Amino acid sequence: xxxxxxxxxxxxxxxxxxxxxxxxxxxxxxxxxxxxxxxxxxxxxxxxxxxxxxxxxxxxxxxxxxxxxxxxxxxxxxxxxxxxxxxxxxxxxxxxxxxxxxxxxxxxxxxxxxxxxxxxxxxxxxxxxxxxxxxxxxxxxxxxxxxxxxxxxxxxxxxxxxxxxxxxxxxxxxxxxxxxxxxxxxxxxxxxxxxxxxxxxx
Numbered sequence: 790x791x792x793x794x795x796x797x798x799x800x801x802x803x804x805x806x807x808x809x810x811x812x813x814x815x816x817x818x819x820x821x822x823x824x825x826x827x828x829x830x831x832x833x834x835x836x837x838x839x840x841x842x843x844x845x846x847x848x849x850x851x852x853x854x855x856x857x858x859x860x861x862x863x864x865x866x867x868x869x870x871x872x873x874x875x876x877x878x879x880x881x882x883x884x885x886x887x888x889x890x891x892x893x894x895x896x897x898x899x900x901x902x903x904x905x906x907x908x909x910x911x912x913x914x915x916x917x918x919x920x921x922x923x924x925x926x927x928x929x930x931x932x933x934x935x936x937x938x939x940x941x942x943x944x945x946x947x948x949x950x951x952x953x954x955x956x957x958x959x960x961x962x963x964x965x966x967x968x969x970x971x972x973x974x975x976x977x978x979x980x981x982x983x984x985x986x987x988x989x990x991x
Contacts, residue, residue, distance in 0.1 A: 815858040815890045817866070817961070821881040822934040824848035825873040831856055832865045835958060836915035839867055851936040860889050861963050867913050868957040876950050878923045878943040879957065880934055893960045900941035908946025908957040917958055920944045 821827060826846030832839025843854025858864060870879045885897040892898070893905040907917035923943035927933040931943065946955035 813887060813889075814860060815885050815887040816855055817858055817890075818853065818855045818884045818886075819843065819866075819881060820851055820853050820883075820937050821845070821868070821879065822848065822851045822931070822937060823868075823870045823879045823881075824875070824877050824931065825871060827868055827870045827879065829854055830867040830869070830913075831858075832867055832913070833862065834915075835865045835960075836913060838869070838913045839865070848931070851934050853936070858885075858890050858961065858963075861965075863963045864890075864961040866959050866961055869913075870945075870955045870957065872951055872953055874951075876923070876930065877945050877952065877955065878931065878950070879945065879955070880926060880931070880937055880941050880943045882938040882941050885961070889964055889966055891962050891964050893962075898938075899959075900938050901944050902942050903944060906944060906957050906959045908944075908955055910947035910952055910955060912956055913958065917956075918946075920946045920955075920957065921948070921950065923950060 817831070819829060821829065821843075823845070825848050826844070828841050828844040830839040830841050842856040843852065845852040866883070868879065870877065879901060881901045883892065883899045885892065888897065890897075899905055903920050903922045906920050908920045909917050921944060923945055926937060926939050926941045926943070928943060933939070934941075944957070946957060
């Protein structure tokens with residue numbers, strides 16, 4: 790690489806290096822109560838389960854699971870829920886640290902609901918439909934669940950509500966940080982200035 794090309798690329802390389810350092814990893818925290826049990830996954834595609842980061846099998850309890858998201862990478866949050874008799878349901882809340890990822894509702898906090906979740910009874914295959922509303926937190930037979938935000942709604946995928954399994958999916962989108970965008974812009978301005986200097990020098 791000759792000197793003039795190195796001179797042209799230096800500002801962009803510096804900006805990209807600073808932009809990469811400006812982002813820090815986001816932690817995803819989930820609080821779930823599922824009748825009867827669940828496995829929760831994080832995937833980069835909507836048609837594979839992904840990597841499991843939590844599970845439980847006791848609908849009396851509320852369970853907290855966490856995982857770390859990579860800056861710049863968008864994900865799908867997948868939940869496999871299963872029933873072992875009687876009415877089935879999933880209730881939960883979800884939170885993100887930092888501002889480099891957003892839930893389907895555009896924020897860093899979300900509860901289980903029929904708008905931002907889709908689901909089916911067949912698996913994580915990229916083909917999902919609307920999920921059913923079984924009532925707000927506090928509804929019978931479950932009552933109010935500890936730890937989970939009271940705005941959460943009990944949901945289930947498919948009919949009847951006491952089927953054996955349900956598969957839920959929702960998107961978590963990577964959001965470029967404003968500082969990263971600004972630094973990249975400065976780098977591009979520097980590239981333009983360096984190119985003009987190179988042309989004048991010829």
